[in-house]
Amino acid sequence: MSTLEIKDLHASVTTDAGAKEILRGVDLTVRAGETHAIMGPNGSGKSTLAYAIAGHPKYEITGGEVLLDGENVLEMTVDERARAGLFLAMQYPVEVPGVSMANFLRSAATAVRGEAPKLRTWVKEVKGAMDDLEIDQAFAERSVNEGFSGGEKKRHEVLQLSLLKPKVAILDETDSGLDVDALRVVSEGVNRYKAAGDVGVLLITHYTRILKHITPDFVHVFAGGKVVESGGAELADELETNGYVKFTGAAAAAS
Amino acid sequence: MSSSQTTGTQASAENVAVAAEGKYGQGGVPPSGAMERFLSYDVEAFEVPGGREENWRFTPMKRLRGLHDGTAAFDGTAVIDVAAGDGSADGVTVESVGRDDERIGKGGIPADRVAAQAWSAFREATVVTLDGTPEPVTITLNGPGTGATAVAHLQIRTTPHAEATVVVEGRGSGALADNIEFVVADGSKLTVVVTEEWADDAVHVSGQHIALGRDATIVATSVAFGGDLVRVSPTVNYTAPGGSAELFGLGFADAGQHLEQRLLVDHSTPNCSSNVLYKNALQGEEGVTDAHTVWIGDVLIRAAAEQTETFEFNRNLVLTAHARADSVPNLEIETGEIAGAGHASATGRFDDEQLFYLQSRGIPEDVARRLVVRGFFGEILARIPVAELRERLEAAVEAELAVTGV
Ligand SMILES: Nc1ncnc2c1ncn2[C@@H]1O[C@H](COP(=O)(O)OP(=O)(O)O)[C@@H](O)[C@H]1O
Numbered sequence: 001m002s003t004l005e006i007k008d009l010h011a012s013v014t015t016d017a018g019a020k021e022i023l024r025g026v027d028l029t030v031r032a033g034e035t036h037a038i039m040g041p042n043g044s045g046k047s048t049l050a051y052a053i054a055g056h057p058k059y060e061i062t063g064g065e066v067l068l069d070g071e072n073v074l075e076m077t078v079d080e081r082a083r084a085g086l087f088l089a090m091q092y093p094v095e096v097p098g099v100s101m102a103n104f105l106r107s108a109a110t111a112v113r114g115e116a117p118k119l120r121t122w123v124k125e126v127k128g129a130m131d132d133l134e135i136d137q138a139f140a141e142r143s144v145n146e147g148f149s150g151g152e153k154k155r156h157e158v159l160q161l162s163l164l165k166p167k168v169a170i171l172d173e174t175d176s177g178l179d180v181d182a183l184r185v186v187s188e189g190v191n192r193y194k195a196a197g198d199v200g201v202l203l204i205t206h207y208t209r210i211l212k213h214i215t216p217d218f219v220h221v222f223a224g225g226k227v228v229e230s231g232g233a234e235l236a237d238e239l240e241t242n243g244y245v246k247f248t249g250a251a252a253a254a255s
Numbered sequence: 256m257s258s259s260q261t262t263g264t265q266a267s268a269e270n271v272a273v274a275a276e277g278k279y280g281q282g283g284v285p286p287s288g289a290m291e292r293f294l295s296y297d298v299e300a301f302e303v304p305g306g307r308e309e310n311w312r313f314t315p316m317k318r319l320r321g322l323h324d325g326t327a328a329f330d331g332t333a334v335i336d337v338a339a340g341d342g343s344a345d346g347v348t349v350e351s352v353g354r355d356d357e358r359i360g361k362g363g364i365p366a367d368r369v370a371a372q373a374w375s376a377f378r379e380a381t382v383v384t385l386d387g388t389p390e391p392v393t394i395t396l397n398g399p400g401t402g403a404t405a406v407a408h409l410q411i412r413t414t415p416h417a418e419a420t421v422v423v424e425g426r427g428s429g430a431l432a433d434n435i436e437f438v439v440a441d442g443s444k445l446t447v448v449v450t451e452e453w454a455d456d457a458v459h460v461s462g463q464h465i466a467l468g469r470d471a472t473i474v475a476t477s478v479a480f481g482g483d484l485v486r487v488s489p490t491v492n493y494t495a496p497g498g499s500a501e502l503f504g505l506g507f508a509d510a511g512q513h514l515e516q517r518l519l520v521d522h523s524t525p526n527c528s529s530n531v532l533y534k535n536a537l538q539g540e541e542g543v544t545d546a547h548t549v550w551i552g553d554v555l556i557r558a559a560a561e562q563t564e565t566f567e568f569n570r571n572l573v574l575t576a577h578a579r580a581d582s583v584p585n586l587e588i589e590t591g592e593i594a595g596a597g598h599a600s601a602t603g604r605f606d607d608e609q610l611f612y613l614q615s616r617g618i619p620e621d622v623a624r625r626l627v628v629r630g631f632f633g634e635i636l637a638r639i640p641v642a643e644l645r646e647r648l649e650a651a652v653e654a655e656l657a658v659t660g661v
């Protein structure tokens with residue numbers, strides 16, 4: 001039974017012009033079994049939150065805490081966080097030329113599981129996971145994300161999710177750039193991961209359409225670098241109708 | 256890897272400089288001068304280079320130990336050992352011959368002053384003749400020792416229709432100027448791996464002269480790890496139609512190292528092919544002279560060389576700051592009747608985003624770095640013909656990565 005606790009998190013991004021504060025006191029708790037949706041306008045800091053939790057070197061934590069089952073995540077290196085059970089499906093997955101997807105997946109599984117998976121069962125496992133996500137086997141021999149379309153990259157993020165089975169998964173706009181079929185395939189992948197384990201999901205999205213496939217238990221509105229409103233699934237419907245205007249106004253007034 | 260593809264690009268970031276220049280000439284004035292390169296066996300026919308000349312501009316002249324300007328004493332000896340060279344190996348003949356031996360010079364003629372210096376100064380040449388299908392032969396080129404300078408001359412030749420594999424391993428200390436001739440007879444195939452595994456102090460300036468007979472093939476892999484300064488200049492000459500040259504390279508430059516590869520493929524007869532793929536990785540260190548690689552790829556297709564097929568590609572992977580990769584592909588074509596010609600150069604950095612991505616999947620930093628470098632060199636290492644050697648070179652790549660402790 002895992003819990004990710006984000007307490008009063010402040011973070012700034014390092015830019016050429018100096019540090020710029022983006023996160024201004026984020027409070028959020030994700031427990032195993034729960035799906036949280038974070039929705040907010042462009043530029044509100046959703047990706048920054050995801051990167052800050054994952055430990056991207058560009059983002060500096062200036063205050064607050066992130067705990068995974070009581071352990072201080074912020075003191076861990078990026079790979080330690082992943083091995084502790086955190087996973088970030090990135091909005092813009094990175095291309096790594098020269099490293100095959102197969103090699104990459106095996107290295108990641110070896111690291112996260114603490115031992116190299118047995119070759120025979122591993123091959124089957126990967127093949128099955130790729131089939132589930134309707135990914136052609138030929139991708140295994142291609143360089144990580146190199147020349148993949150936007151949709152192919154997102155499918156491979158979910159492929160990694162299904163193989164690495166983290167305690168808590170953060171999905172940053174995994175739905176963006178997907179056509180209707182791909183959205184269904186990717187959503188089913190997330191739902192399978194969720195159903196198979198006692199895990200928590202933090203789903204960052206800009207649009208409500210993915211919430212038709214993945215039902216959130218909680219919806220949070222993110223604006224001006226923090227959560228400005230929380231509610232149930234019905235909050236998403238309200239956002240669908242009224243947009244973010246009400247909240248961006250509130251965030252502007254608060255900051 | 257953030258790549259700057261093809262030619263004419265420049266990129267730099269905090270003490271990392273990568274540069275790629277490209278020239279493309281179709282008739283007209285040869286931009287590099289490679290078409291009319293001056294050649295001579297005589298050292299005095301060359302002016303002492305100052306370092307500004309086109310073919311010396313990347314080389315740190317001060318570190319050449321006088322190999323280029325007549326001040327080297329040539330007080331040492333570079334011993335050439337040929338394993339199985341006692342006459343017991345079938346199809347392998349090893350001879351020590353004087354400079355008047357009529358076979359000497361059949362591979363080519365020196366094109367720079369150091370090669371001409373080595374040619375003018377050597378007393379005995381080692382000639383290794385490969386006949387039929389002999390077992391792989393290993394030749395060790397031993398440096399003259401710390402502080403000493405030496406010249407050497409080696410010729411490796413095949414008989415018609417032979418198929419042979421040769422490994423030339425450069426080891427030891429000191430400064431060595433040499434010429435290595437590869438004379439590949441009609442219908443024969445020579446697979447050769449030349450390794451630069453020198454001690455940290457070593458300087459090696461080597462002219463490689465490859466002459467391909469009718470329908471002859473060379474598959475040459477150049478591996479550069481060691482030495483303070485290594486400059487290897489292979490030239491491919493096609494003496495008859497049907498020749499094929501596949502030239503691969505793998506270099507790993509550490510802090511302070513200068514590794515230079517200067518290729519010239521001279522297509523002068525019809526129906527020949529060349530395929531060049533050189534890959535270098537670089538890792539520097541703060542407070543030490545930049546790790547530096549230089550790759551020059553000149554390919555000439557002369558008027559007579561109809562139906563030539565050629566492709567050359569240099570890729571560099573800059574792993575850290577304080578490293579510089581220079582890459583100059585150059586293709587000059589004098590005939591419209593070619594089967595295909597292309598060239599490219601790409602220099603990329605192993606960047607923080609890639610590292611972050613791999614680490615975010617639980618992969619520790621050192622493993623991530625290895626994954627990228629192994630992947631990068633994989634296609635070259637996979638082509639190394641002798642399994643034992645391949646494994647040793649794979650281990651050497653890993654050892655290079657361990658040096659910086661990342
Ligand atoms: N690397 C960066 N350099 C400069 N500004 C950045 C960087 N990353 C994020 N920002 C800025 O931080 C704010 C939040 O960005 P982001 O977290 O990507 O928002 P969202 O994901 O909600 O669209 C934006 O104003 C964005 O321009």
Ligand SMILES: [Mg+2]
Nearest residue numbers: 046047091173
């Ligand atoms: Mg975003």
